[in-house]
Amino acid sequence: MRILVNAGPWLPVPPEGYGGIETVLATLVPELRRAGVHVTLATVGPSSLEADAYLRPLAEPQFRSIAMPYNQVSGIAHAHMHALVNAMYDGGSWDLVHDHLEVVGPAVFAAMGISAPPVLQTLHWDLAKHAAFYSTFNGRGRVRFAAVSQSQLDRAPEQLRRQAIGVVPLAPAPALEVQADPGDHALLLARITRDKGQDTAVRICAAANIPLVLAGPVAGINDPQELDRRLAEGDNALAAHPDVKYFLAEVRPLLDGRRARWIGGVAGEAKERVLRSARVLLAPNRWAEPGATGVVEALSRGVPVVGTPLGVLPSLVDHGRTGYLAASEPDLAQYLQKLDGIDPQDCRAAAAAWTPHAMAAHYIDLYEKLIREAA
Numbered sequence: 001m002r003i004l005v006n007a008g009p010w011l012p013v014p015p016e017g018y019g020g021i022e023t024v025l026a027t028l029v030p031e032l033r034r035a036g037v038h039v040t041l042a043t044v045g046p047s048s049l050e051a052d053a054y055l056r057p058l059a060e061p062q063f064r065s066i067a068m069p070y071n072q073v074s075g076i077a078h079a080h081m082h083a084l085v086n087a088m089y090d091g092g093s094w095d096l097v098h099d100h101l102e103v104v105g106p107a108v109f110a111a112m113g114i115s116a117p118p119v120l121q122t123l124h125w126d127l128a129k130h131a132a133f134y135s136t137f138n139g140r141g142r143v144r145f146a147a148v149s150q151s152q153l154d155r156a157p158e159q160l161r162r163q164a165i166g167v168v169p170l171a172p173a174p175a176l177e178v179q180a181d182p183g184d185h186a187l188l189l190a191r192i193t194r195d196k197g198q199d200t201a202v203r204i205c206a207a208a209n210i211p212l213v214l215a216g217p218v219a220g221i222n223d224p225q226e227l228d229r230r231l232a233e234g235d236n237a238l239a240a241h242p243d244v245k246y247f248l249a250e251v252r253p254l255l256d257g258r259r260a261r262w263i264g265g266v267a268g269e270a271k272e273r274v275l276r277s278a279r280v281l282l283a284p285n286r287w288a289e290p291g292a293t294g295v296v297e298a299l300s301r302g303v304p305v306v307g308t309p310l311g312v313l314p315s316l317v318d319h320g321r322t323g324y325l326a327a328s329e330p331d332l333a334q335y336l337q338k339l340d341g342i343d344p345q346d347c348r349a350a351a352a353a354w355t356p357h358a359m360a361a362h363y364i365d366l367y368e369k370l371i372r373e374a375a
Contacts, residue, residue, distance in 0.1 A: 002038045004094040008101035009080040010063040012047040017222040017265030021100050021124050027173045031360030057083030064220035077104040096367050103133050106143045118374035119143040127156050134160040149312040152290035166366050171359040172297040178269050180276035185211040187278035189294050192218045193243045197284035202254040208336035214262040219243045222265030276301050283307030300351035302344030306335050322347045
């Protein structure tokens with residue numbers, strides 16, 4: 001089976017720090033190849049993940065531009081897709097495309113009709129923000145969808161639900177073997193943006209008297225010193241980025257560098273240490289997160305989770321056993337006082353089913369089903 005995996009133009013695979021979709025692909029692709037699938041990875045220049053072949057339409061990752069006004073960045077995704085279309089017309093041969101580029105991917109492939117292979121798009125995002133597209137899109141049996149959680153699919157427009165062929169939960173990357181002594185800090189491991197609730201995390205940790213570490217990029221910037229330098233140099237485009245405005249106005253004023261601090265984006269062994277040593281992972285989301293790989297990562301390492309009961313979290317966190325869910329800041333702060341009642345082994349057991357092997361096997365089943373349907 002020959003599969004084209006379209007990671008999109010935003011971040012390398014694996015990512016250098018934050019990268020939800022790209023981290024999932026860095027976990028999935030090796031398992032697909034171990035199962036005998038020939039994988040061509042469509043990505044950006046710096047990607048280092050081993051694959052059988054590559055398409056690299058753009059030399060540099062484009063994530064720093066992703067939140068800019070549409071009329072300034074609309075060409076990025078289309079330039080990436082144009083190269084994939086050209087590869088297909090120039091003789092590239094694949095049995096199926098596994099697409100991860102929201103909206104633009106399925107729109108372009110559907111417009112190609114039978115000139116493109118059948119397409120399975122994984123839905124990694126909040127479908128409410130693209131309601132006009134997903135409520136009217138018709139893949140005509142050649143473009144189908146896989147959700148990352150049942151709660152995501154349940155909230156999807158009816159038109160999209162009719163074209164979904166399965167739900168494949170996200171599996172965390174295998175844990176790295178590093179030494180990490182237990183710490184006393186709470187951790188919020190996510191890019192800094194209003195939907196992730198970093199300001200809420202600071203306040204509830206202050207109320208519970210627990211140190212807080214924020215780990216994740218701001219507008220694609222992993223290094224706090226780089227952010228300060230570029231803002232001091234008058235980078236107006238960066239200053240106008242909504243995530244930067246949120247961080248400067250609502251998060252940074254709450255940080256003291258000791259009890260509450262931002263360490264920038266982390267990856268590899270640094271990420272593993274700060275996660276394994278955490279007392280708790282926080283997920284005070286303001287949005288219905290569909291997949292939450294960070295939550296599964298924490299549970300698989302015996303770290304409990306405290307967050308809001310939105311999106312997929314109620315199906316991942318067993319309230320009172322592997323963590324706590326609450327809607328209000330006072331309740332979240334109260335539950336931070338009850339972490340000693342959580343058994344790390346219960347957390348590990350709860351995450352045992354979410355393995356990279358199981359995720360890949362499920363996707364291969366869907367690939368085969370869609371290829372048969374398209375034929």
